[in-house]
Each structure stands twice: as C-alpha cells, then as structure tokens.
Amino acid sequence: MKIKIGKAIDNDYVVNEPNVSRYHATLSREDNGCLLLEDLSSTNGTFVNGAQILKKRISPTDKVVLGSDYVLNIPEVLKSNNDYSEEFTSLKKVYDTYIEQKVRIQSSNQFKTRLFQALPFALPGIIGMVIGFSGKGDPIFLVASLVVAVCAPAIGVYLGAKQSAKAPQKLQDLANQFKIDYVCPKCGTFLGEIPWESLANKKQCPISSCKAKWVSE
Numbered sequence: 001m002k003i004k005i006g007k008a009i010d011n012d013y014v015v016n017e018p019n020v021s022r023y024h025a026t027l028s029r030e031d032n033g034c035l036l037l038e039d040l041s042s043t044n045g046t047f048v049n050g051a052q053i054l055k056k057r058i059s060p061t062d063k064v065v066l067g068s069d070y071v072l073n074i075p076e077v078l079k080s081n082n083d084y085s086e087e088f089t090s091l092k093k094v095y096d097t098y099i100e101q102k103v104r105i106q107s108s109n110q111f112k113t114r115l116f117q118a119l120p121f122a123l124p125g126i127i128g129m130v131i132g133f134s135g136k137g138d139p140i141f142l143v144a145s146l147v148v149a150v151c152a153p154a155i156g157v158y159l160g161a162k163q164s165a166k167a168p169q170k171l172q173d174l175a176n177q178f179k180i181d182y183v184c185p186k187c188g189t190f191l192g193e194i195p196w197e198s199l200a201n202k203k204q205c206p207i208s209s210c211k212a213k214w215v216s217e
C-alpha cells in the first residue's frame, strides 16, 4: 500500500493547507511492516522530528510536519487507508493478559478452597498433640478440643464454599472487561475468545461494513 498525501483532491489523504504541495509526500508500508515516508520534491519540504527528510522510515509516534507548520497525524493517515495494524498489534497483549489472569484466578481459587477445607481437619490433631505433650489432663483442653473437632470442619467447609463462590464473580468481571478491550479497533465489534494469532491470520475484520485491515500487506 502507498498512501498519497497532498493538496490535490485525487490524493488518498487530502491536506488543504497553504504550505502543502499538491502532491507532497507518500506513506507506505514495507514488507517488514516498517513505515516509509517519502517527500515528492515538495516546495516547502517534509520534516520528521524537526529534521528535513527526502525518504525516511518512521514510527507512528514521530512528529511529521509538511511544509512549515502542518502536523501530519500518522495514525489518522493510516486509518484513512483502513490500516489498523498498529492498533490490532496491541490487542495481542490484551488477549495474553486475559488468559494469564483467568488461569491465575482459577488456580489460586482451587488452592485456597482446598486449603480452607483441609485446614480445620488438622486442628483437632494439633490440639490433641499439644495436650499429649503437655501431659496435663485438664478438662478444659478436652472440651476445647471436642468443640474444635466438631465445629472446625463445618467452618472449613463454609469458608471453602465461600472462597469458591468468589471465583465466578472475579471471572465475570474479567470477562466483562475483556469484552470491552478485545474489539476491532475500527468498528468495535467484540472479537470473541479467539486467540490473537488466529485473528491475525484472517488479516482483516470479518464485519463486511468495516473492512479494517488488521495486518497490513
């Protein structure tokens, strides 16, 4: 793809500014994905981060000025050509983070649930051992031990159940946020729980009215 930029209306990106030439510059994407900005022998020149250029590889965050003062918004130029590859690339992190957090919530919850359920069963044994070692037959210890033996498993089961009930809420919150973040950068359609790599293979948004290019060619 090559985006023609300038004042003439047959450019891909028309800039109607006094200091901009009719055919001022082109922005193209090389095979390796790099952006290449080329000046088309414009009258007032093309500048990248303050330095005049004829041909230069740029990144979307570079400050590009046409002529003396027109700041060219590179992300806007790319979007005008339906090129959403920069935004699409950043979705990889969104997907990876989602999967990572989901697994973490599920596994940490399993561990805590088991811990809560198992711990109380160990308590009577520990108290029994303490009484045994202390050698005292104090009835208060026996009563306390009995109470713990009866109550602790019930509390443990209760805490375990409470813990396992927390996970669906956390997972729900996570899924809700994912539905907001993992969307087509142009039309905002939720992309589903589909791995980023699979979407990248599709190269563009499947919504027919959208046509956003996710991977530029």
Ligand SMILES: [Zn+2]
Pocket (backbone or CB within 6 Å): 184, 185, 186, 187, 188, 189, 205, 206, 207, 210, 211, 212
């Ligand atoms: Zn779309």
